[in-house]
Amino acid sequence: MSHHHRVEKDCLNCGTEVLGKFCQQCGQENLEPRETALHMVRHFAEDVTHFDSKFFNSVKFLFTRPGFLATEYMNGRRVSYLNPVRMYLFTSAFIFILISYLSGGSHNEKPETLKARDSIELHNTTESVSFYTTPIDGVEEQVSGMVLPHSYKVNGVHVYDSIQKSLPVDERDQMIDRYFNRKIAATSSAYHKSPNEFMHKLYERFVKSFSKVFFLSLPLFVLLLRLLYIREKKFYFSVHAVFTLQYYCFVFFSLLLITIAQSYAFNNSPISSVMTIVLTTIVIGIYVYLYIAMLRFYQQHWLKTAIKFLIQSSVVTIALLAITVIVFFNLMVSLAEA
DSSP states (O other): GGGOOSSSSTTTTOOOOOSSSSSSTTTBBOOOSSOOOHHHHHHHHHHHHHHHHHHHHHHHHHHHHHTTTHHHHHHTTTTTTOHHHHHHHEEEHHHHHHHHHHHHGGOOOHHHHHHHHHHHTOOOOOOSSSEEEEEEEESSOOEEEEEEEEEEEETTTHHHHHHHHSSSSGGGGHHHHHHHHHHHHHHHHHHHHHHHHHHHHHHHHHHHHHHHHHHHHHHHHHHHHHHTTTTTTSSSSHHHHHHHHHHHHHHHHHHHHHHHHHHTTTSSSHHHHHHHHHHHHHHHHHHHHHHHHHHHHHHOOHHHHHHHHHHHHHHHHHHHHHHHHHHHHHHHHHHHHO
């Protein structure tokens, strides 16, 4: 496309005198402003190909050389790889769309599964809150659901308020307990009306919102790395952020593999036991990858890195679990109040 470069050397975007094919000030290519539809299509194809080559090159090193991409970024070698922020955004969107599609949800559940959940709910007489996942005899399927207080089956909030009013003042729930217990009562009533429909909608919303869990944990992951390596001045904050973004990209790909493995594990299929082992291996691999990446990127002694890895992984895992519970609870309550 060299025959479409302008003869004039003034950049049409910023006015700087252009020394080559691209403006050294803003980076715009010095092309003729008027283009045919064919040239627009060719530009688009080149941009997509350029993006693809960077993306697949980055993914290759992401899997084969933990910590390598962050090292390349810190050393200034960046043109051959996809920008870390762009890679995170693209990978997050693409992977979680795939996970949502592959997960299916309860709309793909077999009649036996739906019947089993209704049966469990019909015989529920407990007053606790818990979750279950149980294989169904004779079917390569499993049923998941919730057990909620049976006394709140109908008009749960009204029942809860009545019970509270019947108690002495000093025995009633305080503000925080009252808030959560009223939400649970409302959710219980909504769930009891149609367990299958409720679980379908909740599952669907949770899968779509799961990327938020990791996004909310990003600042904590970066901040903790900063504190663990605060004496290492060459590792400034943005470098820790790049390391985190690229590690999270690896985690997203691992979650995709987990989703695929999970569809065959924990049921009565012939390869269930094999896929259970694969699933366990992937989960362990996520942590092993982090240790290797920290060891190679920060280049400290293996024992010192191991201690920092244990702190990092423990705190972040607890935070992820806490954020997951909060997101799940909010989705559950919003669905009950819809």
